[in-house]
Amino acid sequence: MTGPTEPAPDRPAVVGRGRLGRWRDQAVALGWLVVVWSLLWGDITWANLVGGLLVGGAVLVFFPLPAVSFGGRLRPRALLVFAGRFAVELVSASLHIARIAVQPGYRPRGAIIAVRLRVPTDLILALTAEAVSLVPGTLILEVDRDAGTLYLHVLDTHGPADLDVARDRTLVVEQRIVRAVGSTAEVRRVETTSPQKGTRP
Amino acid sequence: MIATIADWLGAGSLVAGALLSLAAGVGVLRFPDALSRMHAATKPQVLGVLLLLLGIALRLRTPTDLGMILLVAVFQLSTAPVAAQMIGRAAYRSGRLDRGLLDADELAERGPGSGSAGPA
Amino acid sequence: MTTLLAVVLTVLLSITALLALARLYRGPSLVDRVIAADMLLATMVGAVGAEAAVNRHATTLPVLVVLSLLGFVGSVSLVRFAVREQQQ
Incomplete structure (x- = not known):
């Protein structure tokens, strides 16, 4: 890339976030996975919720995603x-x-x-x-x-x-x-x- | 009354979705190179499938089915661009494009070897 | 009205599938064929969904979920195959 390069934006959201933020991200992802699981089954029962938690947890443990810095908030x-x-x-x-x-x-x-x-x-x-x-x-x-x-x-x-x-x-x-x-x-x-x-x- | 209106709207969006898919099919067959065919395959196609799903939702109208239809729509919207990007990149790298139809190519000016995202 | 709707949708989607098949047959490169196969699968999603909508039943909705994911996995793996083949 030629021309004046702007300095790459600092990404403090990942670095300074620590373990708490990482856990929160995981919990949010788990929540979405449970929602998807319930939608797939078509109704919300206790069995589906527990099953979704188990499957979602397994997915997060065995296929970990790279951390995405979400610095802002939803407007x-x-x-x-x-x-x-x-x-x-x-x-x-x-x-x-x-x-x-x-x-x-x-x-x-x-x-x-x-x-x-x-x-x-x-x-x-x-x-x-x-x-x-x-x-x-x-x-x-x-x-x-x-x-x-x-x-x-x-x-x-x-x-x-x-x-x-x-x-x-x-x-x-x-x-x-x-x-x-x-x-x-x-x-x-x-x-x-x-x-x-x-x-x- | 409302049921009848929903039925007609559902029928309308089913036909509109099928028409858009048909136009996409014509484009895939007619456009000159792989990259333009990608345009036909991704854009009217995505809207066509979304309209068909809307038609199904308007005619079924049960909350359980709505959830599943919503899931299909989300899968379509989130996976279509990823697949399109991978196909597009493969088409560009294998030289499957008609240079005579290009007005500019700023990707070629970048030069080889600079960073790229992801494997393949 | 339902019969008319079924006929119109069948005709439109059949022509789309035939066009995609023609490109699948002619497609000069693997990339063109992947595009056509993707298109064909999306037409199948449309056909299965249209049938469910016309006859008002939800038994085939899980098929839609599977098809919509299958298209993605299928074309991505085919494209990776195409890139590797071309590099050799």
Whole structure:
């Protein structure tokens, strides 16, 4: 990666967290696993709860997950904004792709662009990649975790202007995710950096 | 009354989901290279399956089944991008793309050997 | 109405499955075939689910859960296989 590299964001959430936070993460994961188990069985009984606890515990012990730093807290309103925009973009992008798929004799052009995220922590990177991959005519090809850069394939471009549009759209998705789950410092970083500056690698 | 409306909405979303899947199928067959086919396969497909699930939920309307349908939807939404990314990366690395259809390739400018996430 | 719905859904999903099969047959590379197989499996999810919705029963819902996970595991393992084959 050439060009000015921003210093990698410090990740204090993992280091200074200690055993208590680790236990809390495990408990939250166990809770979700029990919920999934109950949904699979279809109803909530004591047998299902105990069975879910046993199976979930076994999964956590035998297949441990890497620690994900969750520094921020959930903001319900921002989360709703994100979910709403996500649904709208999912529908419009799907209709767009469906339209160019059935349009006779149309050969869509594509491009591969690099988008450097402003908050390249693991959580934000993964969530943005998931959301972007599901939403507009974009597809994640490669993730550079060290540089916090996503490489996207954009479908149906008509020139360099469309590339910038796609790049800005990705950064807006990142902004909504940071507003929903990011820490206060991350939100400040996203709000102060304008999408046009410092995003091209 | 409400049951009838839910039935009709359910039928509507079932047909809409099937239509989107059909468009995705046309795209998978028609698009020129593997990467564009990925677009057709992931996007209208995900929404198509979600709409079909919504149709099922609107027609079944029992809480137990709703939980399981929700689970299928969550699995679809969370696994589709991961699979798509792995397929996309394999397609790029094996050179399965038509360079004549690309406006830009900033991944090639990165140069080989710099860090990448995960195995394979 | 139910019969009409069943017929329309059957026609649409059958054509989708045929298109995916055509790509599976023609697909120049393994990656194209993985995409087509993924597509075919998603169509199967749609067909099983549509049948459950039209006839209003929930007996096949667990099948949907299994199919939706199988598609993921299947395509990821196939792609890993494809990458290894190409590196040799």
